[in-house]
Amino acid sequence: xxxxKLTFEQAYEKLEKIAEKLNSNDISxxxxxxxxxxxxxxxxxxxxxxxxxxxxxxxxxxxx
Amino acid sequence: xxxxxxxxxxNLYIKSLLEGDGKLAYISIRGExxxxxxxxxxxxxxxxxxxxxxxxKCVMFRGNASKLKFIPNEGMQVICSGRVSVYERDGAYQLYxxxxxxxxxxxxxxxxxxxxxxxxxxxxxxxxxxxxxxxxPLKVGVITSETGAAVKDIFSVLSRRYSLCDIVFxxxxxxxxxxxxxxxxxxxxxxxTDADVVIxxxxxxxxxxxxxxxxxxxxxxxxxxxxPIISAVGHETDFTLCDFVCDLRAPTPSAAAELAVPNSEExxxxxxxxxxxxxxxxxxxVSAKQNDIEKLSKSRIFTNAQEYIxxxxxxxxxxxxxxxxxxxxxxxxxxxxxLCAKIASLDALSPTKTLLxxxxxxxxxxxxxxxxxxxxxxxxxxxxxxxxxxxxSVKNIK
Numbered sequence: 001x002x003x004x005k006l007t008f009e010q011a012y013e014k015l016e017k018i019a020e021k022l023n024s025n026d027i028s029x030x031x032x033x034x035x036x037x038x039x040x041x042x043x044x045x046x047x048x049x050x051x052x053x054x055x056x057x058x059x060x061x062x063x064x
Numbered sequence: 065x066x067x068x069x070x071x072x073x074x075n076l077y078i079k080s081l082l083e084g085d086g087k088l089a090y091i092s093i094r095g096e097x098x099x100x101x102x103x104x105x106x107x108x109x110x111x112x113x114x115x116x117x118x119x120x121k122c123v124m125f126r127g128n129a130s131k132l133k134f135i136p137n138e139g140m141q142v143i144c145s146g147r148v149s150v151y152e153r154d155g156a157y158q159l160y161x162x163x164x165x166x167x168x169x170x171x172x173x174x175x176x177x178x179x180x181x182x183x184x185x186x187x188x189x190x191x192x193x194x195x196x197x198x199x200x201p202l203k204v205g206v207i208t209s210e211t212g213a214a215v216k217d218i219f220s221v222l223s224r225r226y227s228l229c230d231i232v233f234x235x236x237x238x239x240x241x242x243x244x245x246x247x248x249x250x251x252x253x254x255x256x257t258d259a260d261v262v263i264x265x266x267x268x269x270x271x272x273x274x275x276x277x278x279x280x281x282x283x284x285x286x287x288x289x290x291x292p293i294i295s296a297v298g299h300e301t302d303f304t305l306c307d308f309v310c311d312l313r314a315p316t317p318s319a320a321a322e323l324a325v326p327n328s329e330e331x332x333x334x335x336x337x338x339x340x341x342x343x344x345x346x347x348x349x350v351s352a353k354q355n356d357i358e359k360l361s362k363s364r365i366f367t368n369a370q371e372y373i374x375x376x377x378x379x380x381x382x383x384x385x386x387x388x389x390x391x392x393x394x395x396x397x398x399x400x401x402x403l404c405a406k407i408a409s410l411d412a413l414s415p416t417k418t419l420l421x422x423x424x425x426x427x428x429x430x431x432x433x434x435x436x437x438x439x440x441x442x443x444x445x446x447x448x449x450x451x452x453x454x455x456x457s458v459k460n461i462k
Contacts, residue, residue: 007200007202008200008228009199009200012200012331012334012335015335015338016338018342019338019341019342019345022341022342022345022346022349023345027349029349029350029353032345032346032349032350033346035342036342036343036345036346039338039339039342040339040342043335043336043338043339043342046331046335047332047335047336049228050228050328050331050332050335053226053227053228053328054227055222055223055227055228055229055230055231056230056231057219057230057231057232057233058230058231058232058233059232059233059234059235060232060233060234060253060254060257061234061235062234062236062246062249062250062252062253
């Protein structure tokens with residue numbers, strides 16, 4: 001699953017879900033570590049996206 | 065050649081013609097004020113009333129002007145009442161205005177209210193039709209004038225606040241008669257784009273300036289618009305039908321841009337705090353597991369395994385041994401009781417006991433005699449008592 005294809009929205013929501021899962025006390029150590037690593041990758045992706053964003057402006061004139 | 069008259073005579077003649085016509089004695093005229101001049105010294109007002117094709121010179125003398133309930137100015141639509149006559153000196157006819165009222169603002173507003181009520185009844189403004197705005201739009205659509213502050217303000221807020229989104233701009237005319245059609249076309253073009261939220265509006269202006277946003281066709285087009293749309297027409301206190309039919313109303317174009325997109329800075333801190341939360345949770349989970357392991361490793365099972373196991377086992381053995389002891393003891397006791405009982409009954413049957421009770425046993429020649437039938441007179445018998453024997457001879461048999 002390549003994080004590069006995710007929109008900011010998708011990455012952010014995944015990150016929130018992972019934080020929620022890690023709140024559970026019922027979770028194995030292996031699972032916790034996996035989730036943690038994925039969460040860190042997602043948070044990096046989000047902060048990069050916010051920093052590097054380049055806004056494009058397109059003007060469409062109607063024929064009026 | 066017709067009769068020759070002087071200019072004065074002609075002007076007088078025309079004046080009498082006009083003043084002789086009752087209709088011109090007091091008439092109300094509707095038009096737009098232009099070339100408005102207030103003469104400082106006299107206080108008289110001089111202006112022209114015009115419509116699409118004609119103009120009429122007017123004067124309002126100070127006495128009447130001072131009674132006006134509003135301030136007339138250039139471009140205003142008004143209704144002037146007065147008489148039409150000739151200003152002989154210039155050879156011009158003009159309106160001598162005695163009264164003036166703003167035209168049609170009242171009419172326009174009541175027509176607007178009727179339209180608003182009608183559209184409201186049809187449900188165009190109802191809350192159910194309002195679409196929710198996307199949380200993280202990828203593209204924001206903007207419909208406004210290419211010139212003016214509104215477009216600059218919107219672009220500036222969008223760029224500062226959320227450069228993650230792109231912008232698609234459909235410029236349109238935002239005042240005057242061509243505005244409704246221009247805005248309508250811009251909406252058509254915008255509908256075909258992949259914008260996920262749209263801002264439509266303009267900066268502040270007079271009621272007339274903003275009037276195009278009350279256009280019925282335009283309002284209906286917005287009601288049919290498929291994307292979430294924010295209305296940003298004029299200032300805080302201005303309201304147009306566009307404000308009611310859009311999914312959200314913003315008091316200014318800048319405010320609309322703030323409503324359309326999230327704040328990157330806040331998002332950044334949200335992401336950082338989520339990340340910190342992950343680290344906190346992981347370290348909590350790891351140390352909880354470590355605690356578990358420590359507790360277990362300190363348990364006697366691990367530290368004194370042999371002793372623990374043997375202790376358990378020997379306890380069991382002791383326990384079983386005790387049980388056996390008890391059981392055996394009970395069995396022996398029982399058997400003793402039995403034995404005693406048997407001894408006692410044996411004892412009771414013992415011949416010695418019988419002898420002690422006073423009975424004697426008789427023998428002859430070593431044989432036991434238990435009946436007199438085996439005896440004859442002069443037989444020698446031995447009578448045995450508990451404490452000895454007596455040799456006897458049978459004297460008599462009864």
